[in-house]
Amino acid sequence: xxxxxxxxxxxxxxxxxxxxxxxxxxxxxxxxxxxxxxxxxxxxxxxxxxxxxxxxxxxxxxxxxxxxxxxxxxxxxxxxxxxxxxxxxxxxxxxxxxxxxxxxxxxxxx
Amino acid sequence: xxxxxxxxxxxxxxxxxxxxxxxxxxxxxxxxxxxxxxxxxxxxxxxxxxxxxxxxxxxxxxxxxxxxxxxxxxxxxxxxxxxxxxxxxxxxxxxxxxxxxxxxxxxxxxxxxxxxx
Numbered sequence: 001x002x003x004x005x006x007x008x009x010x011x012x013x014x015x016x017x018x019x020x021x022x023x024x025x026x027x028x029x030x031x032x033x034x035x036x037x038x039x040x041x042x043x044x045x046x047x048x049x050x051x052x053x054x055x056x057x058x059x060x061x062x063x064x065x066x067x068x069x070x071x072x073x074x075x076x077x078x079x080x081x082x083x084x085x086x087x088x089x090x091x092x093x094x095x096x097x098x099x100x101x102x103x104x105x106x107x108x109x110x
Numbered sequence: 111x112x113x114x115x116x117x118x119x120x121x122x123x124x125x126x127x128x129x130x131x132x133x134x135x136x137x138x139x140x141x142x143x144x145x146x147x148x149x150x151x152x153x154x155x156x157x158x159x160x161x162x163x164x165x166x167x168x169x170x171x172x173x174x175x176x177x178x179x180x181x182x183x184x185x186x187x188x189x190x191x192x193x194x195x196x197x198x199x200x201x202x203x204x205x206x207x208x209x210x211x212x213x214x215x216x217x218x219x220x221x222x223x224x225x226x227x
Contacts, residue, residue: 003151003152003154004152031214031215033215033216035218040220040221040223041220041221042114042116042201042203042218042219042220042221043153043201043218044218045215045216045217045218048215088152088153090152090216092214096141096158096160096165096166096205096207096214097155097158097166098155098216100152100153100154101152102151102152103150103151103152
């Protein structure tokens with residue numbers, strides 16, 4: 001099945017650094033969701049975006065719905081060790097069906 | 111508000127055996143999804159229910175996988191017989207669905223990790 005492209009695939013960063021990741025699609029989406037998944041757990045919703053250009057924050061996390069509606073971005077400021085995990089984007093063209101990204105694996109070095 | 115519940119959390123079986131997973135969605139959520147997540151990949155939709163009807167099962171391997179949602183609440187996903195390549199995490203998600211985009215937001219359960227030997 002189709003999956004969205006996420007970049008980077010993985011990253012190691014120092015605690016306190018800012019992190020940026022993105023998700024791109026060949027299709028236009030009306031909704032973007034960002035999830036974090038810890039080992040052995042289900043994905044947990046971080047941020048939901050419903051309008052092109054929308055910028056939404058959740059604590060140290062900020063996500064943007066790209067103007068082209070074919071991409072989305074997630075930033076984490078001042079990373080901490082518990083930010084470790086896999087971050088997935090998911091996009092929907094306005095129906096019930098979401099397509100998931102390939103994931104960005106984040107490791108934070110203390 | 112209670113989240114999506116799934117059981118069991120872990121299951122180990124031998125190939126050709128049968129296995130069933132259970133999901134209880136968030137109260138009031140009409141739509142329920144089953145996903146398969148293979149190690150290192152994002153979740154892949156297997157089947158979607160709205161109330162007790164199937165909306166999309168285009169990616170469900172129907173020769174061995176089946177799912178039902180009796181009474182429009184709990185759901186079970188069954189694999190019979192299991193193959194080695196079925197080893198994965200099976201995730202259940204639910205959403206409200208009511209017209210507004212926000213109601214399509216999916217919330218996931220903890221998943222069931224299946225190992226087929």
